[in-house]
Amino acid sequence: MxxxxxxxxxxxxxxxxxxxxxxxxxxxxxxxxxxxxxxxxxxxxxxxxxxxxxxxxxxxxxxxxxxxxxxxxxxxxxxxxxxxxxxxxxxxxxxxxxxxxxxxxxxxxxxxxxxxxxxxxxxxxxxxxxxxxxxxxxxxxxSSAITFRDKVYIVGGADDTFDATVAWEDVYLPVDLKNNIMQDVDAFFEKGVAIYQRLKINPFRKLLLAGVPGTGKTMLCSALARWAQTKDRFVIYVSGSNQYGAKFWKIHQALDMAAESDLPTIVIVEELDAYLDEESKAQLLNVLDGSETPVNPKGTIMIATTNHPEIIDNRVLKRPGRLDRIFIIPELDDENSAEEMLRAYLGEDWRDEHRVIVPDLLGKPAAFIREVALSALTVAAYQDMDGLPVETLQASLESLEKQIEAKDDFLTAHKRTSIGLLAQARRNGSR
Structure with a gap:
């Protein structure tokens, strides 16, 4: 016809x-x-x-x-x-x-x-x-598009929004914390789903990774996604990057996909606090409660992240069952972890003398150490240096610290002062 x-x-x-x-x-x-x-x-x-x-x-x-x-x-x-x-x-x-x-x-x-x-x-x-x-x-x-990239379904964003490329051994966290996170995820799928079903509970688990920017939460999510793929798990990443931003319907869409898949599923939601606007808060609370969560008999685990746990409503943070576990992802607080991460970023350019800057890396997020290493390596390559002198590495560290201090001073000084084009317009208007 x-x-x-x-x-x-x-x-x-x-x-x-x-x-x-x-x-x-x-x-x-x-x-x-x-x-x-x-x-x-x-x-x-x-x-x-x-x-x-x-x-x-x-x-x-x-x-x-x-x-x-x-x-x-x-x-x-x-x-x-x-x-x-x-x-x-x-x-x-x-x-x-x-x-x-x-x-x-x-x-x-x-x-x-x-x-x-x-x-x-x-x-x-x-x-x-x-x-x-x-x-x-x-x-x-x-039209928001569900894209597919490297065995990850991406809801509400471009296909380059998220990559599952980080190996688990390349995640640098305190050993106990790293083991606890992996054990929680793996135990849920291996044994927990059956226990939830026996107790007639929707097998839906929710974890929150909280920490200041740069501590490696995205890297941790990438590593968990890559690990899940080796176990034939279904991975969905919820993106707030397209023109619609962070909207609750994207999370609901991902959970519907998980239920339809009939496969053990990990749903990753970064910056959970962005989805807690007044319009979406009640809906998200119901989903976290499980009352409006589509049932996936093979089990769904939602891994959410936040840089600002203080923004998240106490009805989410403090009510048992809405978030099953909250893992605090810390800045580096021991020299062994800091040295291990610095070694990883410097690779074959590592020298034992580089260890001298390790004490200055404590209390810094992983992104800080990465930038110190990458900037130093770039300068050394640009100037055709033989290897990476410790002086160049120290200069990179000091330069980044000064940059951060200058930014903080600038923001403090202009906290109540208009800057940029708006300030110029006001000055012009006062003439």
Missing amino acids: TFLPLHETINRWIDEAYIPQQPHAMLKISSRMACCNLTALAGIADSYPVGDGLAYAGYQETPCEAVSALVTYRKELPAHRSGALTFRFESEADDQDGFEVLLVSSWISDEDIGIQMVVVAAVPEAHIAHWLAFEQECYRIA
Whole structure:
């Protein structure tokens, strides 16, 4: 069947089998494929408002003789569903009647237009604007793109947002802390999921990695993701980097994907505090409680990070069960760890005399040590030095310390003073 006959078949079925049973005047309109996108539908918030006090209330499959129900898959995840779906919209305040929209869709292969999806919606005439608002939300979520990179699914960001490239042995943390994190994750999948199920608890575990910027939380997440891949775990990274920013629906979409995968899954959410705006906080609390978390029988563990635990609501931090474990990722506080990290970054250029700067690295984050090493190596290479003199390494350390002090002094001095173009505009205006 080609495009036009299929379109006519769908319209005829709607006219004969559906519209006569409806109490309202109905219009048939072409609709977006996004309304049949199962990932988009999973990402729409419960009770999503469509205007005038009306809100989305879910959908259900509807028998339809005109088309076949079919779920297509993309990279092993359900993508689109053809057939008939009935969408429900209800009054948020119970002060008006709700309405329903019937959506009928089917795939077609045509020599002229290729493979396309025909999508027709039957909408109450009085609610066209409400349906279009819902349709736009479906399109927004579907177009946010779920990308796939190095066995990691990335929700809501470009495919270079996250890389699972760090080896576990290249993570530099206090030994006990490093072992505790790995044991928590591995034990959950190996033994914990069965225990959760026996106790009739959703096998969903939540860990928070908290620490100042630069302590290696992203590196730790990368290493855990790479380790998970060696164990055939499913890895999803939630990104806040696209035009929509850090929005709760991205986390919900990732958890839906985890449940659909039917595989042991790690969901990584960096900067959890960014998702705790007033709009999303209640929804996120319900997910952390488990009351609105899609069930993955093989187990899902969410690993979140934050640079600012003080921003996170006490209802998240201090209520048992919302976060099962909080691991504090410290700045380096022992010389052995600092030396080990410096050796790793200097590689074959390491000399025993470089050990002299190690005491000055204590209390610094991992990113500081990396920059000291990289800057020194770059200067040595640029000046064609024979190896890396300790003086060059010391100069790199001192330069970075002065830079940080200057930045802190600058921010303190201008804390209450406008700077940049705004200040210039104010000065010009006062002349």
